[in-house]
Amino acid sequence: MDSPLDIATQGPTQVWTINLPRVGNAITDRSFITAFEAAIDAANADTDVRAVILTGAGKIFSAGGNVKEMADRRGMFGLDERAQRYAYVDGIQRIPRALARFEVPLIGAINGAAVGAGCDLAMMCDLRIASERASFAESFVQVGLIPGDGGTWFLPRAVGWERAAEMTFTGDRVDAATARDWGMVGRVVPHEELLPAAHELADRITKNPAHALRMAKRLLHESRTGVLESVLGMAAAMQPLMHADPEHAQRVAKWRTS
Numbered sequence: 001m002d003s004p005l006d007i008a009t010q011g012p013t014q015v016w017t018i019n020l021p022r023v024g025n026a027i028t029d030r031s032f033i034t035a036f037e038a039a040i041d042a043a044n045a046d047t048d049v050r051a052v053i054l055t056g057a058g059k060i061f062s063a064g065g066n067v068k069e070m071a072d073r074r075g076m077f078g079l080d081e082r083a084q085r086y087a088y089v090d091g092i093q094r095i096p097r098a099l100a101r102f103e104v105p106l107i108g109a110i111n112g113a114a115v116g117a118g119c120d121l122a123m124m125c126d127l128r129i130a131s132e133r134a135s136f137a138e139s140f141v142q143v144g145l146i147p148g149d150g151g152t153w154f155l156p157r158a159v160g161w162e163r164a165a166e167m168t169f170t171g172d173r174v175d176a177a178t179a180r181d182w183g184m185v186g187r188v189v190p191h192e193e194l195l196p197a198a199h200e201l202a203d204r205i206t207k208n209p210a211h212a213l214r215m216a217k218r219l220l221h222e223s224r225t226g227v228l229e230s231v232l233g234m235a236a237a238m239q240p241l242m243h244a245d246p247e248h249a250q251r252v253a254k255w256r257t258s
Helices: 030-045 067-072 081-089 094-100 117-124 151-159 161-170 176-182 191-206 210-225 228-243 246-257
Strands: 005-010 013-018 051-056 060-062 106-110 113-115 127-131 135-137 173-175 187-189
Touching: 005 030, 013 030, 013 191, 030 094, 051 060, 051 191, 060 117, 094 117, 106 117, 106 191, 113 117, 117 135, 117 151, 127 176, 127 191, 135 176, 151 161, 173 176, 176 187, 187 191, 210 228, 210 246
Parallel strands: 013 051, 051 106, 060 113, 106 127, 113 135, 127 187
Antiparallel strands: 005 013, 135 173
């Protein structure tokens, strides 16, 4: 059986492909969640990995939840209310929690529709590049649900409160060009140029020292919720470790002789 998450290593960059095209690359299945957590922990433990590109197999980035299972009341959707609560905590919510501890810069290469939890997963990426065929929909309300995976935390941070509220309350689709204008993605490229563009961005990232990248990412994430004093304190504690990094000494020496 194929893995629900295909991982390819190309030098210091890994490409993670959600490999469940028959169910729209739904990310609610426990096998995918477990594979995703394992990939995060493995990359964290390997400082040779300096960037990760996340994309989807086939025409869709991710449809989020498995709507057929919802309609048939199968899996977690067949549980009673109390059991479902814990199924969310021990299911889809493991993804944002795992990403909260992910040290490696994560580039979303959004190759097609990103719907519901798939839209939220895209917003969890540090950087996003979209194919011209991509679209985004925070579509939960259209099927009588709410974002159960952290979407109400991630989406406003990507597009601001006003636009996040519009997407959440209407569930309407946002095309790639609008997503770029709203700041959901950094740029939109022709479909066949999506992965080359993501690799070009990864190359610009991975030329930098691994530990500096990881600590810079940690500071950026701390700045989302921390007060200035806490971010400054963390920076003051981290910076001496950077000064002791051999890569820092090597690069400073090059600057002196250039």
